[in-house]
Amino acid sequence: MNRRVHLNAHSAVRFRKLLAVSASLSALALSACSSVHRDDKALEHPLAPASSSKVATASMDPDAAEKTAVLKTYSSFWAEQVKAYARADIQGTDLKKYATEKALGQAMGDVLVMKNGGTVTTGAPKHRARITQLTLAGNTPEAVVQDCLDISAWKTVNRRSGKVQPFPSDQPLRYLTTAKTEKWGSRWMVTEVTPDGDHTC
Template structure:
């Protein structure tokens, strides 16, 4: 993940790829998706304390409003995806995670690529990012419902470390600690799946 270079896993991401590449060059793997850009109205200043918390706005009308219910389900899947991605990066391995339950296509491939980079670099992550995610578009018609999520991702408490020593690898000097990340989701059967995760290193938040 530019600092948008990625943290672990095109960490979408998380975001790992761009960042991972930089880390390999500098001796540290920090795979997070970079988000940057200023003041996008879709990103609020408040970050949730955990990956999953970014995805569960509960509304009283969700049970009677199909749009509200779908948005809640999308954010729930987005939070679960991040929770599993954080587990994968913490172990530098997707085994033992439910990442495949929530991610597919590019999002899953990106995370798996970040994990491979981390394994080669001998790194892992500690802590977790925080989120301020919102569903910015939703289409329930057609064969496959689709949604877009925009997130202000804060990676300041998500550190990359050397697995053998525990030494924290510093962020690149150009890596923003908070940036906009956009996710694409599709509903497959009853489950919303994250198909793409794109960090924007030019939009801080």
């Protein structure tokens, strides 16, 4: 079973409650099939300008544009989520532009726990995300993003005192996180995010 992870000090509560509400989240199952394309090019956040060699490689990949769009949506989803946690409120963010009901519900559950606990976050996590599955056939194209999430600089603080709350002693600071995405019309959307504390990176 996956160890429940804490994205930051109070994310302990956050992901425990959140993942429980979202039903039990399973271990990563990233299997390939004939309709799936694998991409071994990892993209770090913030994204650095692509080198000429990477651009040349991308130009030879017929799915390069879709992969770029998926990663852009994933990055934007996290940027808006960080904003929401920094104020313990999703109002004033664009989370709904990048997340469907389940992923949005996860974020809203986190925000509610933080609001009730009188905490917010400062800083932001770092990412090393890559696409591990991409299926463009069918009515709803799908993609899976695997991310090495680094939360060491993403702190939970008491809203009133501003005091940083330490990470639990068993909290991994870098671990794999998997996001499922779907293309709805012309836009990619994050449908589900699953942290895996048993797999550090």
